Amino acid sequence: MLYALQPQLKYFAFLGLVPxxxxxxxxxxxxxxxxxxxxxxFLGCGIFIENNETIFLSVLVNVVVFVAKIVCSIIVxxxxxxxxxxxxxxxxxxxxxxxxxxxxLKISGKRFKCSSIYKIVGLALMSIFGFIPSIYVALRLSLEYFWSSIMSLIIIRGxxxxxxxxxxxxxxxxxxxxNxxxxxxxxxxLSGNCILDGNCKKLCSLEYLLSLKQSYMELHxxxxxxxxxxxWSILSIYVVMFLDSTVDLYWTQQVLAGFYDNTFLYSTCSGFFPAIVLILVFCRLGEQCRKQSLLIGSHVRGLTCNIHNLGEPAYIDLVSEFVMQVEHNALEINVEGxxxxxxSLLMSILAATVTYLIVLMQFSSL
Incomplete structure (x- = not known):
């Protein structure tokens, strides 16, 4: 799969993301x-050139937001x-x-390649076109901080x-x-009387279950x-996207309140919505892995409920080992603990974003 996609992924080497x-x-x-x-x-030049009288937010907020992106790209x-x-x-x-x-299992590799290419192309195009409104605002209002961090933004989204x-x-x-x-x-x-896949005896064999158990072990x-x-890349990207989306919402609220020019809405919306979509898709993919892992555990435990149909004692022992394996080795994306x-992570991010947005609005009213 991944080797087959290398011709398409090689272009990410220009961003330093793949060898x-x-x-x-x-x-x-x-x-x-x-x-x-x-x-x-580039960031240092942007800080040096930036005119404090022309920026729409304080220098401190700009430095925190854009330096976080620079640090994230460095970690990546x-x-x-x-x-x-x-x-x-x-x-x-x-x-x-x-x-x-x-x-x-006699499954063609095309199943993997085609579906994944469509997803990667769609998300990449969304990320690329999401920069257009921000570039327009940066050109019109001379936002030097944006230009000093645009490379980091491209690296992070890539x-x-x-x-x-x-x-x-x-x-x-x-x-x-x-499956x-x-x-x-x-x-x-069905006590081995079905004709699933044309060879039910093979599916019920000790060798086949052992192969499935080893595949699960390799997958874990x-x-x-x-x-x-x-x-660390995932952790830093999530921190940056959480910070960026929270600040974008705050800036949008300030624009709607009449404190800043409506042009800034193009930039805030183009930053917020792609970030939310990427976080949503990423969390959904992690959730799919977790749910499939739970289903695997349920199916393996279901074998123990039909222990009278399992046959030889070696098969029963292997099922018991498989049950222990799926219970202690879940297939999930654990980010450095x-x-x-x-x-659940998606909901935590949304709840934290609302909380910090309320805090920012309270401080802005002082």
Whole structure:
């Protein structure tokens, strides 16, 4: 899957988000360091040039918002520098799981590739066109801070789109595995008398269940590796998007109250809505993985309820081990222990945004 998408992903190397090749490690790191220095230098020039009399918010608010974006882009680039070789290990792990599933379940890789390409292209286009209103406002009102952070914004959104692609591919694997375990459960419920997939005896065999258990183990290892590779990037991006969306709502309220020109609405809306859409899609993908993981646990525990149909004692022992495995090794996106990506995180972000927005409005009225 991920190897098949490399021709499309190679363009993200210009942003330092994916490696050019396994052989160009030092050149890629040098290029990423150049991007870091460029972003920091550009921000410093923006702070130096900015005229305090012409900005629509205080210098402090501008510095906090835009410096947070610069820091986030630096974290993203540094994490790729540190884990340059680990990226290919991640791709290899995903490829090995795909090959195992395709060889045993006879599922074409086109299923993965087409759906994921459509999603990645749609989200990328939304992120790109979302900059147009902000660029218009920055040109019309001479907002130097925006120009000093535009590269960081592109890097952040590009990384977020890539992360959603990775999770979408992993979610597809989880779905297929859940579907196969459910099929095995249905065979046992019917006492092996069904003709599912044309070979119910194979589905009820010890070897097939062992293969499913090993696939689950490899998939859980892939989730852990993903969190290890991109944990700090996800955390920093969520912090920036939460801060950015809260401030955009506050600026929108100030514009509607008549404190600033209505032109700023183009910029605030173009920043707020893409961020909310990306957060929503990302949380939904994490929620899908979590729900499919719960369904896998439910199906495996369902096998124990039909223990009289399981046959040999070795099969019963393997089912017991599988139950312990799914209960202690959930398939979820755990961000360095700080948070788990699911719908509950989305609601927490919305609640926190409303809370801090009220605080900002109260301070502005003093």
């Amino acid at each position: 050019w090749s396994e052989n160009g490690q030092y050149l890629q790191k040098a290029y990423s360091i150049f991007l870091i220095l460029f972003n920091v230098g 680039l540094v994490q790729m520098i540190v884990h340059h070789n680990d990226y290919y290990r991640f791709c290899f792990k995903m490829k090995s799981i795909e090959q195992r599933i395709q060889s045993e 990384q977020f789109v890539l992360l959603m692609l990775y999770i979408d591919l992993m979610s597809e694997i989880v779905y297929i595995l859940e 196969r375990i459910q099929t095995v459960l249905n065979c046992h419920i 290892s892939l989730f852990i590796y993903f969190s290890h590779l991109f944990g 700080f948070m788990i990506i699911d719908n």
